[in-house]
Amino acid sequence: MGQKAQSPRKRASFALIPAFVLAVTALAGGLSAAEAAKRGPVTNLPLPRFVSLKSSEGNARRGPSLSHRIDWVYTRRALPLEVVAEFGHWRRVRDHDGAGGWLHYSLLSGVRTVMVESEMASLRSRPDTASEVVARAERGVVARLGECNPDWCRVAADGQRGWVEKSALWGVGREEIRE
Incomplete structure (x- = not known):
C-alpha cells in the first residue's frame, strides 16, 4: 500500500522518459517536436482538448489519485471541461471559470x-x-x-x-x- 518516496532526481528522470519517447515517436510519424509536445503522454490525444462530464457527479482532486483531497465536486452532467494534463487514469481538467483538478478518466466523455x-x-x-x-x-x-x-x-x-x-x-x- 504505502510507497517509498523517490528522490527528486529519480522522479525527474522518469518524467523525461515519456516525453522523449513521445517526441521520438512523433518525429518518426512526421510530426514536429512542437506538435508532439501538444499530445497527452497517456492517450496521445491533443492537449488541451475539450470533453464533458459523463456522470452527474465528479470529484476534482488536488492530485491524480483517490488519496488526494477533493477540491471541487462537479454536479452537472454534460458540463464541458478542458483536459490540460494526463497522468495514468487521471485527467487534469479546468472548467469555464478556470477552476479544476484531477478527475478519473471514467468520469469523462468524448461527447462535446x-x-x-x-x-x-x-x-x-x-x-x-x-x-x-x-x-x-x-x-x-x-x-x-x-x-x-x-x-x-x-x-x-x-x-x-x-x-x-x-x-x-x-x-x-x-x-x-x-x-
Whole structure:
C-alpha cells in the first residue's frame, strides 16, 4: 500500500522518459517536436482538448489519485471541461471559470458540449446574423456541440437547434472547425 518516496532526481528522470519517447515517436510519424509536445503522454490525444462530464457527479482532486483531497465536486452532467494534463487514469481538467483538478478518466466523455458565456445567445436558423432567431439561450446553458465553421457553431439544447456565434460559447477552440 504505502510507497517509498523517490528522490527528486529519480522522479525527474522518469518524467523525461515519456516525453522523449513521445517526441521520438512523433518525429518518426512526421510530426514536429512542437506538435508532439501538444499530445497527452497517456492517450496521445491533443492537449488541451475539450470533453464533458459523463456522470452527474465528479470529484476534482488536488492530485491524480483517490488519496488526494477533493477540491471541487462537479454536479452537472454534460458540463464541458478542458483536459490540460494526463497522468495514468487521471485527467487534469479546468472548467469555464478556470477552476479544476484531477478527475478519473471514467468520469469523462468524448461527447462535446459547450456552455453559453454571453448573457443571452441567439440560436439562428443559419450561421448568419441576418437569419431568423429560432431560440435564445441564457448564460450557463449547456448544449450539445455540432458542426462549427470559423465563426459559428451548431448547437442543440432542450429540443432546440440552431447556430450560435462561437464567441458566445465556452468549450470550443476559437480556431476549431467541426464537420
